[in-house]
Structure formats: C-alpha cells, structure tokens
Amino acid sequence: MPDSLAVRLKQLVVSTLKLDDLRPEDIPDDEPLFGSPKFGLDSIDALELVVQIEKEFGVKIGSSEESRKALASIATLAAYIRSQKPGA
Template identity: 40%
Template sequence: MSDLEHDIKVMIIDVLNLEDVSPEDIDAQENLFGDNGLALDSIDALEIGVGVQKKYGIKINAEDKSTRAHFQSVRSLAEFVAAQQAAA
C-alpha cells in the first residue's frame, strides 16, 4: 500500500467518522460507492471531496464528468491527488 493511499484511507475514516473501520479494512481497489465496498453515498462523496481539498489543497470540479471516476476507489483517488500535485 502506498503512503498516499494509506493517508487517504485515514482521511476517509476521519471525515466520515467510521469508528469501526481501520485503514487495513479498506481495499484500495474496491468501489467506495454502491452496494459493495464501503457502500458510501453522495453525501459521503461530498464530505470526502471537501476533505481532499482541505488536506491536499486540490481544486475539485464537481461539474467535470471525470470527477466521479476519480472517486471510484481509494487507488483512483490517490492517482488523481498525485497527478494534481505533480501538475501544481
């Protein structure tokens, strides 16, 4: 597991107050939303988005159609964060 993926898992747990979940419980490739994985919803996505913006100083355009794909899994979110940091 990369350090960035681990940091994102910790941030998700903190932002969503997931008391019974540890970073090791979250599969980096598993869907965050829908019926499997963490089964998060759109409110959770908004909270994660705010958390990412605060923690990493990244602008997220909610209107951009690719944004949904970036939030698919911890791994895709980590790749998005890394790409945004490299571009800055």
C-alpha cells in the same frame, strides 16, 4: 511497501466519514468506495470527502463526473491527487 498516499487517504476516509467500525487497513486500494455494501457511502459522503480532500491536499475536484471518477477507489483517488499535485 504500502503506498503512503493511499494509507493517508484511507485514514482520511475513515476519520472524515466517521466509519468507526472500519479500520483504514481494511479498505482495499481497488475496491469501489461507492455502490459497495461494505462501505455504504452516499452522495453526502462524497461531498464531505471532496471538501476534506481539497482542504488537505490543495487539489480541486471540479465536476460531478470528475469526482465520480476520482472517488471510484482509493487507487483512483491517489492517482488523481498525484496528477493534480506532482510529488504528492
């Protein structure tokens, strides 16, 4: 059974970053979001994602080091959100 938080995060990534040529189900949970030629995301994309995640989930992603770790993949992002908001 798919992780509902991971599914929601994939939808958020696609819609926030307007990745029209990518479907949420095409994003593997453990594939790097940044530095991967598949997604082509950059630091501006990271900032947009952080803002949207903070708005959507009410979690604060502090330093750039913290955001780099949290945004490594869908799986790490889901784990980060769960650590900040138990029950998410």
